[in-house]
Amino acid sequence: MSQLDRLRVGAMDFGFSKMSPSPKKDSWKTLLLLAYQSLGVVYGDLSISPLYVYKSTFAEDIQHSESNDEIYGVLSFVFWTLTLVPLFKYVFIVLRADDNGEGGTFALYSLICRHAKVSLLPNRQVSDESLSTYITEHPTERQSFSSKTYLEKHKGLHTALLVLVLLGTCMVIGDGLLTPAISVFTAVSGLELSMEKHQYAVIPITCFTLVCLFSLQHYGTHRVGFLFAPIIVLWLICITALGIYNILYWNVHVYQALSPYYMYKFLKKTKKSGWMSLGGILLCITGSEAMFADLGHFSYTAIQIAFTFLVYPALIVAYMGQAAYLSQHHGTDISFYIFVPEKLRLPVLILAILASVVGSQAIISGTFSIINQSQSLSCFPRVKVVHTSDKIHGQIYIPEINWMLMILCIAVTIGFRDTKHIGNASGLAVMTVMLVTTCLTALVIVLCWHKPPILAVAFLLVFGSIELLYFSASLTKFREGAWLPILLALILVSIMLIWHYATIKKYEYDLHNKVSLDWLLALGPSLGVARVPGIGLVFSDLTSGIPANFSRFVTNLPAYHRILVFVCVKSVTVPHVPPAERYLVGRVGPPEHRSYRCIVRYGYRDVHQDVDSFETELVAKLADFVRYDWHRANVQCSSPTTTITDDDAARSVASSGECRLTVIGTMSFAGNPAYEVDDTVQAVSVSVGGRTVDSLSDVIEMEAVERGARRVRFAVDDDDESETHQTEMGGNDVEVDEELRDLLSAQEAGTAFILGHSHVRAKQGSSIWKKLAIDFGYNFLRRNCRGPDVALKVPPVSLLEVGMVYVV
Numbered sequence: 001m002s003q004l005d006r007l008r009v010g011a012m013d014f015g016f017s018k019m020s021p022s023p024k025k026d027s028w029k030t031l032l033l034l035a036y037q038s039l040g041v042v043y044g045d046l047s048i049s050p051l052y053v054y055k056s057t058f059a060e061d062i063q064h065s066e067s068n069d070e071i072y073g074v075l076s077f078v079f080w081t082l083t084l085v086p087l088f089k090y091v092f093i094v095l096r097a098d099d100n101g102e103g104g105t106f107a108l109y110s111l112i113c114r115h116a117k118v119s120l121l122p123n124r125q126v127s128d129e130s131l132s133t134y135i136t137e138h139p140t141e142r143q144s145f146s147s148k149t150y151l152e153k154h155k156g157l158h159t160a161l162l163v164l165v166l167l168g169t170c171m172v173i174g175d176g177l178l179t180p181a182i183s184v185f186t187a188v189s190g191l192e193l194s195m196e197k198h199q200y201a202v203i204p205i206t207c208f209t210l211v212c213l214f215s216l217q218h219y220g221t222h223r224v225g226f227l228f229a230p231i232i233v234l235w236l237i238c239i240t241a242l243g244i245y246n247i248l249y250w251n252v253h254v255y256q257a258l259s260p261y262y263m264y265k266f267l268k269k270t271k272k273s274g275w276m277s278l279g280g281i282l283l284c285i286t287g288s289e290a291m292f293a294d295l296g297h298f299s300y301t302a303i304q305i306a307f308t309f310l311v312y313p314a315l316i317v318a319y320m321g322q323a324a325y326l327s328q329h330h331g332t333d334i335s336f337y338i339f340v341p342e343k344l345r346l347p348v349l350i351l352a353i354l355a356s357v358v359g360s361q362a363i364i365s366g367t368f369s370i371i372n373q374s375q376s377l378s379c380f381p382r383v384k385v386v387h388t389s390d391k392i393h394g395q396i397y398i399p400e401i402n403w404m405l406m407i408l409c410i411a412v413t414i415g416f417r418d419t420k421h422i423g424n425a426s427g428l429a430v431m432t433v434m435l436v437t438t439c440l441t442a443l444v445i446v447l448c449w450h451k452p453p454i455l456a457v458a459f460l461l462v463f464g465s466i467e468l469l470y471f472s473a474s475l476t477k478f479r480e481g482a483w484l485p486i487l488l489a490l491i492l493v494s495i496m497l498i499w500h501y502a503t504i505k506k507y508e509y510d511l512h513n514k515v516s517l518d519w520l521l522a523l524g525p526s527l528g529v530a531r532v533p534g535i536g537l538v539f540s541d542l543t544s545g546i547p548a549n550f551s552r553f554v555t556n557l558p559a560y561h562r563i564l565v566f567v568c569v570k571s572v573t574v575p576h577v578p579p580a581e582r583y584l585v586g587r588v589g590p591p592e593h594r595s596y597r598c599i600v601r602y603g604y605r606d607v608h609q610d611v612d613s614f615e616t617e618l619v620a621k622l623a624d625f626v627r628y629d630w631h632r633a634n635v636q637c638s639s640p641t642t643t644i645t646d647d648d649a650a651r652s653v654a655s656s657g658e659c660r661l662t663v664i665g666t667m668s669f670a671g672n673p674a675y676e677v678d679d680t681v682q683a684v685s686v687s688v689g690g691r692t693v694d695s696l697s698d699v700i701e702m703e704a705v706e707r708g709a710r711r712v713r714f715a716v717d718d719d720d721e722s723e724t725h726q727t728e729m730g731g732n733d734v735e736v737d738e739e740l741r742d743l744l745s746a747q748e749a750g751t752a753f754i755l756g757h758s759h760v761r762a763k764q765g766s767s768i769w770k771k772l773a774i775d776f777g778y779n780f781l782r783r784n785c786r787g788p789d790v791a792l793k794v795p796p797v798s799l800l801e802v803g804m805v806y807v808v
Helices: 003-008 026-041 052-059 069-091 104-115 126-130 142-153 155-188 196-215 226-250 256-260 261-270 271-274 278-285 287-293 299-325 340-378 400-414 417-446 451-473 483-513 517-522 549-555 609-637 648-658 722-749 768-785
Strands: 530-539 559-572 584-587 595-603 661-665 676-678 682-683 701-703 712-714 749-761 797-805
Touching: 003 142, 026 549, 052 069, 052 278, 052 299, 052 417, 069 256, 069 261, 069 278, 069 287, 069 451, 069 530, 104 155, 104 340, 104 417, 104 768, 126 661, 142 256, 142 271, 142 417, 142 648, 155 340, 155 400, 196 340, 196 400, 226 299, 226 340, 256 299, 261 271, 271 451, 278 417, 278 451, 278 559, 278 722, 287 340, 340 400, 400 417, 400 483, 417 451, 451 609, 451 797, 483 749, 483 797, 517 661, 530 722, 549 559, 549 749, 549 797, 559 609, 559 722, 584 609, 609 661, 661 768, 749 768
Parallel strands: 530 559, 530 749, 559 595, 682 712, 749 797
Antiparallel strands: 584 595, 584 661, 676 712, 682 701
């Protein structure tokens, strides 16, 4: 079968097929397997906290006395902090605020943006709301409606919300820098007990371990990921066994310190120094945010099971065992390894180093992921994203971020040289992220769950007050290490805001300077403009109109390709866009002009395609659209009573003469009847496509203009029955063949990617802050970061760059 025949196969043999059934609930075996796997990914950082909590707490502010009031008070604080924050707040409340199964700061922001019009992203379309993953609910409470109206009305709150999200994002990145340093350093510091004459070796060994850890990142975690869960399981068993041993051997009555009374007694005795020591105690909950951030890789129930029945009891027993030992040993230099019997120190040391590497790996991977999300939402300069696994979704590696983290991590280790300063810095970063999550979850309770505001206020007061207490204690350590995450946050937030601001201004400039369709249609031999073989893909952020970079291209080089496609690759505030709903395709001008518009939609967690697969799939979608468009013309001529309308993107560009946009997807195909009409729904659904591998029940959704429009679902057979095609196509068969042949010959001639190479400068009369942000900040970032061709993975041989000067 020729390639042209493959483009035509099954084009007009319509039938209907059933949608895939809803997935069944996970079995207990599946849940237990997911819970086991989550141990290596989610709980690595949280599980290694016993390495440094007591050491950081008793570093300077308080001293361990004979009365044991201090150690019992610290144990009580650790127990109730672990119970209230990770268990009650995250496991029972925050994990429910998922975005289509995804968690994290951007998931909360995405939920809020979909339920209230607070998003600052450019090129938003109402058609995005028809995505199957764009789930919203109508408010049932007047309070939630009034809260939504207030938030939407005040534009300053939109910016404040974005700054809050970016602050949390920056602190996650800071945690990705500090966690490997403190965990590996503390684990390796066990060598001090066995190498008293060679204590200087701890820093070099820590740095060497960190270099190895970051150098192996480009291989991905899928090759060694199967080892992560067993290592953390062994580590949890180890600290549990050590805890039970110390409790039974040293103090079986240590459980009494779990009473909240000992917290009161501790603060009453230690006063200000006790409050300042909370900066060390809060390290017991580092890694709690990972339960929410990594929710998309597992399930809510699996993470609940793993934490409630294994991680939480193991940590409590471990901290009780350490407190039991300290209650009988006063005036001792506190280190994790003093709780370990001398004969077991070497194997425990090796296991601790392995566990710290696993915990560090999880936070490093999380840092890559959140930077990729920030980049998708135009809040971070372009970086090269490498996908390390073809089978496992979401495993990525960012070279420049990896090496910057490694250099800073080593610098922190060498510069601070102790757990106390690194712990102070890490504690402030962790509490800031938790405060941001608490604030965003409170908004989700009102706007998305439509609960009374009093519940959101109660949530904010209960958990916010706990976190503010620890946050204030961390701030007192500003000169002792806490300055580092604050400095990092200021730098990163400034970079993100400058990039986002300039991106918005560039989009506004493109929007105001786009060219009319009449100008494009007037181009021809009479004006000295030629059409050359091949496909020209013109990239811009516009969803309608002709971008200014194309007019500049034609002005300087009076020729353009036989097949012209205006491509907009955009991000939507959903975690994932189903492949069948990714492409919005329409015509630009009449069919004989061979010009199209294609809007490619990605979620903030989606993996962008390689250029080869993107080019091939784009041509396939154009072919599907051509077949559908000619058939639509037939349907409208032969059945004038059937209303087939398009989405809002089409209506928004109708005045410029552009064709209606259609979501092109694929579907598993069946036989007769020819079509199915359902008068009970208000949207039009059309599915067209050729033969695909592993075809799923994907559909084409188009929003109807009029209420009561009928739902028409078509499916396509794989059989090549030319007589049926000719019957359905009627007189348009020749035109379809000709257009598909043009598309095929253009693909064989080659594809050119036309991108704008922009230089942005502030217009005259701008404020000094705007000039600093645009002329110096943004242009410095643009020159020293990846170009759009790298982000889109365009091969240099196919790249055509058009110089553009943006005066904003």
